[in-house]
Amino acid sequence: MTSVPINVPGGADRCLVMGVVNVTPDSFSDGGLWFDEAAAIRHGLELVQEGADLVDVGGESTRPGAARVSLEEELARVIPVIRALDAEGVPVSVDTMRAEVAKAAVEAGARLVNDVSGGLADPEMPRVVAATGVRYVVMHWRGHSHDMETRAVYTDVVTEVREELSKRVDLVLAEGVTEEQIVLDPGLGFAKNAEHNWAVLAGLPQLADLGYPLLVGASRKRFLGRLLADPDGTPRPFDRSDDATLAVTALAAHAGAWCVRVHEVGPNADAVRVAAAWKRAGANT
Ligand code: PMM
Numbered sequence: 404m405t406s407v408p409i410n411v412p413g414g415a416d417r418c419l420v421m422g423v424v425n426v427t428p429d430s431f432s433d434g435g436l437w438f439d440e441a442a443a444i445r446h447g448l449e450l451v452q453e454g455a456d457l458v459d460v461g462g463e464s465t466r467p468g469a470a471r472v473s474l475e476e477e478l479a480r481v482i483p484v485i486r487a488l489d490a491e492g493v494p495v496s497v498d499t500m501r502a503e504v505a506k507a508a509v510e511a512g513a514r515l516v517n518d519v520s521g522g523l524a525d526p527e528m529p530r531v532v533a534a535t536g537v538r539y540v541v542m543h544w545r546g547h548s549h550d551m552e553t554r555a556v557y558t559d560v561v562t563e564v565r566e567e568l569s570k571r572v573d574l575v576l577a578e579g580v581t582e583e584q585i586v587l588d589p590g591l592g593f594a595k596n597a598e599h600n601w602a603v604l605a606g607l608p609q610l611a612d613l614g615y616p617l618l619v620g621a622s623r624k625r626f627l628g629r630l631l632a633d634p635d636g637t638p639r640p641f642d643r644s645d646d647a648t649l650a651v652t653a654l655a656a657h658a659g660a661w662c663v664r665v666h667e668v669g670p671n672a673d674a675v676r677v678a679a680a681w682k683r684a685g686a687n688t
Pocket of ligand 1: 423425432433464465466498517518519540542588590591618619620621622623664
């Protein structure tokens, strides 16, 4: 199988929008909504209508504290949805930490493997991805959800995330993944508190220096709810932090992100167009 670069339809020069379909009962913001196969497929098609360039299908919640699902359960959740969306011509990515799921997903039509563990959770993953030739999102990750909060300890978060991602890149390249396949992701909220997340966003240019496209997944994450907390400290619920997600999308796109992973596609698709117009104008002056 040859490499399948995920390009913006029409070749437009802008950040891509990845819409999220969590086929799970327990994801943080949309757990249970698309757990039913038909609902998940319908939602994926809606996201494309709203402007998603690709649809990220996941069968395992990574919310802090979440327990893992079995391989069989994960396959049963994601493969029929991926096959159906691919049959409709939708560019699909699979959100998985398991090599077996990645392999089956690519066979079912997935064009990108989104591995939040960057190959750490399943040592077979880089070899399997190398064999498929599809794009590979290597996210910064320090451990599974059940105890990732205890790993949110850094002296200089941007430098450490950069170094740890760089090591992952060396490893996946040594396993046969090509440079063209790799996309990096700082992993907002994964072993990172709010302060770490903001530092990492501000440090996107240092991460971009590694020379790979960047994916940013800020959508509806708790650090946004905390920023927008009531005066008494009650965090804003995730379903009222979508405007903050939009702001991050515009800023990340302007900072050069290759792709944003979001739940609310329509307004984010508009935001990346705004950022692209701003950048184009800047380049022409
Ligand atoms: N975040 C979640 C799940 N998958 N994948 C990538 N590449 N980056 C992320 O930041 C990311 C991800 C968790 O979010 P959700 O459960 O709200 O979808």
